[in-house]
Each structure stands twice: as C-alpha cells, then as structure tokens.
Amino acid sequence: MKTKNRLRIASEQKLGARQVNATGLSRLIKKMRRYLVNVTWLFAGKIVRMMFSLLVGIWVARYLGVEQFGILSYGIAFAMLLRSVAMFQLEGICVREIIKTPAEKDNILGSAFVLSFVAGLFSFLIVVNSIALIRPDDPVYCILVSIVGFGLIFLCFEVFDYWFQSQLDAKPVVVARTIVLSFSAALKVSAILLHAPLVFFAWITLVELILMGGALVLANMCSGQNITKLRVKVKWLKKLLCDAWPLALSGMAATIYLRIDIIMVGEMMGAQDVGIYTAATRLAEAAYFLPICIMATLYPAVVKSLENKNVDSEIRMQQVYNLMILMGYGVGIIATLFAGPVINFLFGEQFQQSSQVLSMYIWSGVFVNIAMAKSAYLKARNFTTILFVSTFTGAVVNVLLNLILIKEYGVTGAVWATIISYSIEAYFILFLFPCTRKQAFMISRAFVMPIIRFKDITS
Structure with a gap:
C-alpha cells in the first residue's frame, strides 16, 4: 500500500511539473509573440518612413542640386538643434513611470505635455535669435530656420505616443505617422513637379510636424484613451523635471554632435x-x-x-x-x-x-x-x-x-x-x-x- 501511494505521489509530482513547464513555455511564447508583433509594426513603420524619406529626399536632392540641397539641409539641421530640449527627453522617463504606476498615466502625460510645450517655445526663440546673430546678412537661412524651427512647439504632442510604448502597442502610432508622411511626401512631389522654390520645402517640413501632432492625438482617441482626463500635477511636474533635465541637456548635446557637423561643414567650407x-x-x-x-x-x-x-x-x-x-x-x-x-x-x-x-x-x-x-x-x-x-x-x-x-x-x-x-x-x-x-x-x-x-x- 505504501509503495502504491509513493508511486501515485511521484506520478502526480511529475504531472504537476509538466504542467508548470507547459505553462512557463506558454507564457514565454506569448511574451515573444507580443514583442515580435510590436517590433513588426515598428519595423513596418520605419520601413515606410525610410522609403518616403529616401525616395522623396533623393528626388528633392536631384531637383535642388548639390548647393541648394546643402542650404536646405543646413537650415533644417540648425532649426532642429534643440529638438531634444523641445521634447525635454521625457520619453524614457514617462514610459518607465507609466509601467511602474499605470494608475497615474493621465497625470504623467498631462504634466509631460506642459513641460514639453514650454520647452518647445523656449527652443524656438533660441534658434531664431541664434541664426539671426550667426548669419545676419543671409535672409534665406534666417527664413528657413524660422519656418522649420516653429515646428519645435508642436513636438509636445509626441507625449501621446508614450502610452502606446508602455503597452507595446505600436500599431495606432505607426498608422497615424504613415498617413501624415504619405501626405507630406505627396506635397514634396507636387512641389518638384510645380518647380516650387527652395523655401516651399521648409513650409512642407513645418506642416508635417503640425499634422504629426494632430495624428497622435487622433490615434489616442481612436484607441479609447480620453485625452480630456489629462491633468497637470505639481508632484509629477517636479518628478519629471528633476529626472528629465539631465536627459534634456544630454539630448541637446546628442543633437549637437549628431548635427553640428553639417553646420560646421557649412560654416567652414x-x-x-x-x-x-x-x-x-x-x-x-x-x-x-x-x-x-x-x-x-x-x-x-x-x-x-x-x-x-x-x-x-x-x-x-x-x-x-x-x-x-x-x-x-x-x-x-x-x-x-x-x-x-x-x-x-x-x-x-x-x-x-x-x-x-x-x-x-x-x-x-x-x-x-x-x-x-x-x-x-x-x-x-x-x-x-x-x-x-x-x-x-x-x-x-x-x-x-x-x-x-x-x-x-x-x-x-x-x-x-x-x-x-x-x-x-x-x-x-x-x-x-x-x-x-x-x-x-x-x-x-x-x-x-x-x-x-x-x-x-x-x-
């Protein structure tokens, strides 16, 4: 009798171990599938963006020629020098905090939006005044930087992407961005066919930044998120500001050494x-x-x-x-x-x-x-x-x-x-x-x- 009981217990233990292993394997497969689905959407979105950027960008370069393409590239690079400051580098911090405290999502995103808006306005004023000091006798450069730089204010709408990142749900954002990029690409192609002047391409860049913000808001609303629930809390303003200011400065430094080469080549050559x-x-x-x-x-x-x-x-x-x-x-x-x-x-x-x-x-x-x-x-x-x-x-x-x-x-x-x-x-x-x-x-x-x-x- 004792031997039978021991055999029965051993059999039950083996069965339980198999069930645990099967459950663990199932969870691993589920996690891997979730990661793969998300990275597939991100990959598809980046592929589309890369295709638009490359193909249309190459067409623009061929149309403008080496010198005018260089002027446009200089203007965009200068205007976007403070892009990281405008966004205040809140992405990683917001995603981290939403993962830790999902109930505070609306307070986190609302506070992040306000910080990013103020930083974007501040950044726009800096780049406009800077180009006026550096190239006071070059109105073309000043106009290009002023037009593109105004888009820094609208980067605050990028905060609506952070919730999707925390949930590994890239699909709504990818769809929204792709629609805007398609429209922007169509505008650039039209500008080429109509033999538009150089400054027109700067206006298209600004329109793209504005529409991208609106598309992210719509993506949130279509996904069931109520943006009217966003709140600004002093606690989160302090928390985000405290954690983000080194990132904002490092982001500015990163943007500088990613783009300063273009500006320095332009100034020195x-x-x-x-x-x-x-x-x-x-x-x-x-x-x-x-x-x-x-x-x-x-x-x-x-x-x-x-x-x-x-x-x-x-x-x-x-x-x-x-x-x-x-x-x-x-x-x-x-x-x-x-x-x-x-x-x-x-x-x-x-x-x-x-x-x-x-x-x-x-x-x-x-x-x-x-x-x-x-x-x-x-x-x-x-x-x-x-x-x-x-x-x-x-x-x-x-x-x-x-x-x-x-x-x-x-x-x-x-x-x-x-x-x-x-x-x-x-x-x-x-x-x-x-x-x-x-x-x-x-x-x-x-x-x-x-x-x-x-x-x-x-x-």
Whole structure:
C-alpha cells in the first residue's frame, strides 16, 4: 500500500511539473509573440518612413542640386538643434513611470505635455535669435530656420505616443505617422513637379510636424484613451523635471554632435560640401531604423528586468549589446562594399563624392547602436547624470575634432570626428564610472563575440 501511494505521489509530482513547464513555455511564447508583433509594426513603420524619406529626399536632392540641397539641409539641421530640449527627453522617463504606476498615466502625460510645450517655445526663440546673430546678412537661412524651427512647439504632442510604448502597442502610432508622411511626401512631389522654390520645402517640413501632432492625438482617441482626463500635477511636474533635465541637456548635446557637423561643414567650407556630406549621412542614418525599432520594443523589458530581482538583467543586457553590435557590423560591411554604385544610382553623378563619405560614415552606426542600448540601461537605472556627462563629453570632443579635422581634411575630417566622438560617448567613457564599468566590459565582449539568444532578451 505504501509503495502504491509513493508511486501515485511521484506520478502526480511529475504531472504537476509538466504542467508548470507547459505553462512557463506558454507564457514565454506569448511574451515573444507580443514583442515580435510590436517590433513588426515598428519595423513596418520605419520601413515606410525610410522609403518616403529616401525616395522623396533623393528626388528633392536631384531637383535642388548639390548647393541648394546643402542650404536646405543646413537650415533644417540648425532649426532642429534643440529638438531634444523641445521634447525635454521625457520619453524614457514617462514610459518607465507609466509601467511602474499605470494608475497615474493621465497625470504623467498631462504634466509631460506642459513641460514639453514650454520647452518647445523656449527652443524656438533660441534658434531664431541664434541664426539671426550667426548669419545676419543671409535672409534665406534666417527664413528657413524660422519656418522649420516653429515646428519645435508642436513636438509636445509626441507625449501621446508614450502610452502606446508602455503597452507595446505600436500599431495606432505607426498608422497615424504613415498617413501624415504619405501626405507630406505627396506635397514634396507636387512641389518638384510645380518647380516650387527652395523655401516651399521648409513650409512642407513645418506642416508635417503640425499634422504629426494632430495624428497622435487622433490615434489616442481612436484607441479609447480620453485625452480630456489629462491633468497637470505639481508632484509629477517636479518628478519629471528633476529626472528629465539631465536627459534634456544630454539630448541637446546628442543633437549637437549628431548635427553640428553639417553646420560646421557649412560654416567652414560651403553649401556644396554640405550637400555632398548630407547625401551620404542621410543614407547611413536610414539604417538606424532597425535598432531604433528593436530598442523601443525592448525598453519595457529592460525596465522590468531591472525591477525584478528574479530576472538576470546582466544576461539580458549582454544579449541586447550583442544584437546591436551584430546589426552594426552587417550594415557596415554591406554599405562599404556598395557605396559607390548606390550613390551614383540614387543621387546621380553630381553627388559622386558622397560615396567615399558613406563608406566611412556608415561605421559610426556601430557606436550609435551601442549608444541606444547604453542609454536604455542608464534611463532604466535612472543614471541620468552619467548619461548627460557621456553625451556632453561626446559633443565637446566632436566640436573640437571638427574644428581641427574639417579645416585639414574637409568632409572626410568631419566623418573621422563623428566616429571618434561617437566611440567615446557610447563606449570608452563607461570605463570611468564604477557603476557602468561592468557594462563597458559587456560591450567589449559583444565586440568580439556577438552571439544572440533571443529567449534571454525577451523572457
């Protein structure tokens, strides 16, 4: 009798273990499916955006020619220098706080909207006055910057995307953005066919920014969110302001060292060199869409893994670094091999010098990918001061190197300045802080052996 009971108990234990394993496997599959669906929507949205940006942008470049395309690129780059300040870099913080306290969603988003609106207005006034001081005798540049810069005020509507990010629900936002981009692309094509002047393309950029804000509001309403419930709370204003100001400053520094090269090439060389340089960098930056999609999807998982002591966050972060570096390697090799034919086919012979710039600039993408993963970790751990220091250091190094190298080597010098400064900001500076040194060693490991196990990223 005792033997039978023991056998029965053992059998029940095995059955229970199988059920637990089956339940665990089912949960893992469900989580992976959710991540894959979200990243698929983000991927599709970025693909569409990249196609519109590239195809229409290339057509615009061919229509305007190297010099006028350089003037337009300079104007947009200058106007968007304070884009990160206008948005106040609230994205990661809001997503993190909504995940932690979903009941406070309306208070968080309402407070974030007000902060971003004030920051956008402040940023617009700065860029308009700055271009007037730098180029007082160039009305074309002043007009372009004033028109595009006005769009900074409407970036406050980006807060309506944060709820969808926290819920891994990219579909409504992707649909909304795609509709606006389609309309914007149609306007640009019409402008080309009607032989519109240069300033018309600046107006189209402003219209796109305004419509994008309205589309995000509609996406929220169509998804059942009641935006009239948004409230501004002093508690959350203080919390967001306290957490975000280092990110806003680091975002400004990041935008500066992402765009200052265009402005410095324009100031030190000329509009034609800006056109050559921008054509190459625009192609290279189009490759960022995939890592951006993946990090937007994985960020909630990074936050939860750091909050949950039962999850090995180091294993997850190692896999994230591996994935980002592997993508950088793949894109770099392909672009280096085919830079010449691609530039000639897309932009034409007048932009042929851009091929050398592209074959070099593309390798900065490895460090851009690392920076995305590193920033996700620092935001999740609320190491915003370290993020600011690293980004500010990268910006300073970038400006100094541009001053030295552009004068000596032209646009090639600007590329080297970008690669070196990106590597310092994304990787080398992590060795200086005890709390990030382990992340630096993990990135070093990923450089040598980027092996991917997807279950360790999403589980």
